[in-house]
Amino acid sequence: MTLARSVLKWILLSLPLGVLVGSACALFLGALERATELRFEYPWLLYLLPLGGALIGWIYWSFGQSVEAGNNLIMDEIHEPGGGVPLRMAPLVLIGTIATHLFGGSAGREGTAVQMGGSIASGIARWVPGLKPDDVRNLLMAGIAAGFGGVFGTPVSGMIFAMEVLAIGRMSYAASLPCLVASIVSDQTCTAWGIGHTHYRIVSILPVESGLHLAPLDAWRLFAAALAGVLFGLTSLLFAEMTHGLHAAFKSLIRWPILRPVVGGCLVILLVWIVGTRDYLGLGVTSPDPAAVTIVSCFEPGGAHAFSWFWKVIFTAVTLGSGFKGGEVTPLFFIGAALGNVLAGIFNVPVDLFAGLGFVAVFAGATNTPIACTVMAVELFGGENIVYFAVACQLAYLFSGHSGIYLSQRIGTPKL
Template sequence: MPASFNTLWLRFQPAALLRWLIVLVPLAVLVGTLCSAFLWSLEAATEARFAHPWLLFGLPLGGGAVGWLYYRFGTSVEAGNNLIVEQIHEPGGGVPLRMAPLVFLGTVVTHLFGGSAGREGTAVQMGGSLASWVAGIARLDAAGVRIVLMAGVAAGFGAVFGTPLAGAVFALEVLAVGRVEYGALLPCLLAALLGDWTCQMLGAHHTLYTVHTLLPVSEWLALEPVLLGKAALAGVAFGLAGLAFAEANHVLGGWMKRVVPYGPARPVIGGLAVIALVYLCGTRDYLGLGVWAPDDHVVTISSFFGDTVYPWSWALKLLFTVVTLSCGFKGGEVTPLFFIGAALGNALGGVLGVPPDLFAALGFVAVFAGAANTPLACTIMGVELFGGAHLVPIAVACFVAYVCSGHNGIYLSQRVGVPKTAGEGVPVGVTLREARTRIPRP
C-alpha cells in the first residue's frame, strides 16, 4: 500500500522519520550531483563561447536541433516549471524522467552558442523530474508526491545558486501567490541543505557579489527613513520591470506559437534574431548568463556593484532574454532577472543619489521577487548573498516589487492564494494564466 506521508513527518515517529530520510537524502544528493555537473557544463560552455566567438552563428542550428528533440521526444515536458507546479497542486501523471536530460542538454546548448537565458529553470526541472521518479519508486500517495516534488524543487534551487534557505522557502512560496505551504517546511529545508552541500563538495562554486557600501550603525538602527523611502520607490520600478519581463515573454511567446506552429522552427528564427540584435546593438555583453567574462571590459552582474553607472544595460538584457526564451530556447529566467535587477538598481542609484552597489543588490533580488511572486524567498536570498546588514532595505524593495508586479509572473501555473489588492476581480484559486484573461493587460 502507498505510504501516507502528509503528517508523519510532523509527528516525528521514528519509522516515519526513517522513511522520509530514505526518500529525501538520496534525492537531494542526486539533485545536488546533477546540479554540480550542470554548473561545470555551463562554465565549460561559456569558456568555449568566449574562446570561439564564431559559435554565435551556430545558435539557430543548435536551437533548431534542441527544438526538434523536444518536438520528437519532449512534448509532454515542454511546459517546464509550470508542469511541476501543476503536478504539485494536482498530482496526476507525474513529471516524466526524460525532462532532466532534455533540459540539461538544451540549456547547455543555449549557453554554448550565446542565447541569453538562465539556469534556475533547468535545476528546478531536474529536481522535479527526479523527485517524481523517486516518488514513483517509493509508491507515495498524492500528499507524499506533493511534498517530494517540493523537496526536489528546493534541492535544485538551493544547489544551483548556493542559497539553501532561499531554495527551501522558494519551493514553499512559488506554488500560490500570497500563501506559503508550511506543511513541507522541514522536508524542503533538508533537501535544500543536502543539495547545496553535495554541490559544494563536488567542487561547484558560485560567484560572490559584495556590497561595499556599509550603513552606519546609527542609520541602520534608525532604519534611515530617507534611504528606505528610496528603496520603496526603487521597488516600484523593480516590480514593473518584473511585470514587463513576464508579460513580454508571454505575449511574444504566444505570438510566435501562433505564427510559427512548427516548434523546431521557432528557435531557428530566435537564433537569427539574437544574432541581428548583437550587430544592431554593437555588443555581445548581453549573451549567455552574464555572470562572468574573461575580459574586464565585458558587462557582467559584478559590474553593477562598482561605482560606474550603466543606464540602459537592464533594458538590453531584458530584450535579449525575451527574444531568446520566447522563441523556445531552454534555460531559466532567474539569472537574467538577477542581471536586469542589478543593472536597473545600479541605474536607479545614479538617479536617486544613493550608492549604486547597494541598489544593485536590492534590484538583484527584488525584480525576481516581482516576476516570481516570491518576496520572502528573495528577501532571504538577499541576506544569504549580501549579508544581514541591509536586510531592511532588501525586504522593503522585495515586498514593494511583489505588490507592484500585479497578478502576473513567469510561472503561469501559480495559483492566487491571497489576492495582492482588492477590486481587481481575481478570485482565490485561479491560476495566473486565468488571471491574465480577467485583468486588462498592460
C-alpha cells in the same frame, strides 16, 4: 511517535533526493561554465545559435513534448497530481540549456535546476513503494527546493522558494522539512563536487566593533529603496508580459516548432548587431572583457549603461519566448542589478546596495516570492541590509501584477 517516524521518513527520502539533485546541479553548473568559456573563446559560436535552436527544437519535438511545459508542469503536478513528471525532463533540459548557453542565448539556470529537481523527485516517488499523493507532492516541492538551493548556493531561500512559489500571496508549510533537508543536502553536495558560486559584496556600513547586525536606516535610502522597488516590480511585469507575449507570437506565427528557435536565434544575432555588444548574451554573470556590463560589474559605479536592463529584457524574452531552454532567474538578476545601478546614480545612493536590491527584487516580482528573495539577499549579500531588501522585494511583489513568469502559479491571496 508517529511524528518521529514521519520526520525520519522525510529525512530518509530527502537525503538521496538532495544528493542526486545536488550532483545534477554540479554537473550542470560545471558544463555551463565550460560552455560559457567556449563561447568566450570562440565568438563565432554565436552564428550557430539558429542551428543550436533547431537542434533543441528537434530534440524537444522528438522526445520532449511531454516535458515542454517545464516548471509549469512540475507546479501543475503539485497542484493536481497526474501522471508525474517524466524522468527524461532532467537530461533534456540539461542538454537544452547547455546548448542555449554554448551558442549565446540569453537565459538562466534556475528553470533547469528546478526541472532536474522535479523530475528526479518524481522518479524517486515512482521507485519508493507506498507513497500517498500528498507524499508525492511534498517530494516534488523538495525537488524544487533542492534544485534552487543547489544551483544558487542558497539553501534557506531554496526551501522558502519552494514553499512560496506555488500560490501568490500564500506560503504553505506542508513540505517544509523535506524542502529544507533536500535544499541543504543539495547545496552541500554541489559544493562537495567542487562547484563554487559567484561572491557578491555590498560594502557594509557596519563597523565590526559596533556589535550591531542591522545597518542603521537612512530615511532617504529607505524611501529610494521603496521607489526603486516599485520600478523593479513594473520591470518584472514587463519581463513576464514580454516573455509570454513573444512566446504566444512565436507559436501563432510559426507553426513548425523546430523553426521557432531558429528564427529566435537569428533575432538574437540581429540584436547583437543592433546594440553593438555581446554583453547581453548568456548568463551575464561575468565576462572576459573587463569593460563589459555583467551582473558583477553592476555592483560598481558605472558598471551598467542606462538601458542595459532593457536590452537584457529583450534578449532574454526573445531567447526564451522562441523555445530555447534555461531559466529566467539569472537574467532577472542581471536586469535588476543593471536597473539598480542606474537608479543608484539618479537617487544618489550606494550603487552596490541598489544593484543588490534590484538583483533580488525583480526576481521577487517576477516569481511572486518576496520572502524567499529577502532571505536570498541575506544568503548572497549578508544580513545587515535586510530591511532595505524586504522593502524592495515587497514593493516589487505588489507592483508586478498577478501573472508572473510561472503561468501555473495560483492566486492564494490577491495583492492589495
